[in-house]
Amino acid sequence: MANKIKLLLAEDETALGQIIKESLETRNFNVILCENGEKAFEKYKTESPEILVLDVMMPKKDGFTLAKEIRAIDHTIPIIFLTAKSQTTDVVEGFSIGGNDYLKKPFSMEELIVRVHNLVDRTKTQKTSEVITLGNFTFNFPKQQLQFKNDTSIQLTHREAHLLFHLIKNKNKVLDRSLILNKLWGTDDFFTARSMDVFISKLRKKLKKDENIQIINVRGFGYKLTE
CATH class of the missing domain: 1.10.10.10 (Winged helix-like DNA-binding domain superfamily/Winged helix DNA-binding domain)
Structure with a gap:
């Protein structure tokens, strides 16, 4: 069996976060679930995840702010935003601060899993000496x-x-x-x-x-x- 992908999920909706976590764990993921941006930043520093899935609207520290702080020290880890927002400016801001992808709520688990795999595989492939x-x-x-x-x-x-x-x-x-x-x-x-x-x-x-x-x-x- 392939090694599990370590994924950090920041989602303040408790029920949704647990559903995503359990669904991913049945598909060979190791999921670290945090209910706010502050805890997510601490877990990022101690757990060394391979990919981040961040809700945009969170208490204490929103997803965009969290992504900015992480991008200041890590330029390569893939970041996917989960958002209920659909305004062009919000999507552009997410990409501009270093996001790699975004999913609008509600979304299917299959779509999230495909996007996670694509980003993790791409990151591994492109870590070359070129x-x-x-x-x-x-x-x-x-x-x-x-x-x-x-x-x-x-x-x-x-x-x-x-x-x-x-x-x-x-x-x-x-x-x-x-x-x-x-x-x-x-x-x-x-x-x-x-x-x-x-x-x-x-x-x-x-x-x-x-x-x-x-x-x-x-x-x-x-x-x-x-x-």
Whole structure:
């Protein structure tokens, strides 16, 4: 039997949290359940989970605040948000602070499990030693750092690093918008499309020191990185 995936679940609805915990544990997961963000942060530091599933609205410390604190010290652990919110700004904020995915309540356990497995597998696969040269930049993908010549390294968010990685791998070719949305976000709906536009804008700003590097919007198709 495969090793159990250690998952930290932060959910303040006691009944829902217990249902999720018990359902995951019957599917080969080791689940650490916390009822608020403060306890979740303490358990994160002591239990070393492989993935975090965080409810957005929690007492003492909400999911977004918790994710920000964790991202300040850990740039690679996958984070899934559970949310009853559906506003574009909330979804974009979740991705912007380092979330990898989100599920709107109510959701099916099967969908949560598939997304958890995809993120854990992707994280393991992409922990490589690959360091890429892009114009006058050096991009350390495993560390999620971008450095211009001998300047101080810029720390990228988890999603910025993965988006840049795929743009570089498809350099001078059009990166299909729908394809990359489904690969990195798990869906190509309106909310995630808007979120990706925000990340593209952030990457453009971080790459502007090298005037030869451009991320071109190919209307109706996607984006192309040129140098």
